[in-house]
Amino acid sequence: MRITSAEKQATRERILKAAKTLFKGKGYGSTTTRDIAKEVGIATGTMFNYFPSKESIVVELVHAASDSGSLQSQQHGEANSLAENLFQVVANQLRQWKAFRTYFGPVIEVAFAPPDQLADYAKPLRMDVSEQLSNVLASHGVDKPSSLDMQVLWSLYVGVLTFWIADKSRKQESTLALLDQSTQMFANWISSK
Secondary structure, three states, X not given: OOOOHHHHHHHHHHHHHHHHHHHHHHOOOOOOHHHHHHHXXXXXXXXXXXXXXXXXXXXXXXXXXXXXXXXHHHOOOOOOOHHHHXXXXXXXXXXXXXXXXXXXXXXXXXXXXXXXXXXXXXXXHHHHHHHHHHHHHHHOOOOOOOHHHHHHHHHHHHHHHHHHHHOOOHHHHHHHHHHHHHHHHHHHHHHOO
């Protein structure tokens, strides 16, 4: 019996929903792919036809949340400074990803890793984030940033995400302060060239 693309998509969505529920309830580390498959009512081997790993499921969840917030983050006023616009985009991403904060580490490891270590399934998320950051730069006249400029921005970005995971401050205010300092530092870097 052939499975239709609609049935495949429905199964994929059920896997994502079950994983999100299990990660929230049991924790990411305690949830196995077998647990997810059992919750969905499919064989563990079948699940790997949809997602190659547990990390790929988390990346997909984060990417879906990012997709829903990307237009909102791009609608912020162009009249703001470069630092303010970068802050707004990243702060919006953090809000979109808040539900995944306790198990965001694997996302950093596979989607925000150095390019030569980037998993194929993580490339769409990485490209979308890079595009959002590049769009902000372009809207402020930085159309062709150097590879060094992008490495500096990316390092600051990943540093903020890594700090955010462990931030215990009220409403992650320490992360927002670090983000503010990082975006200002990057804007000063670009303007000094």
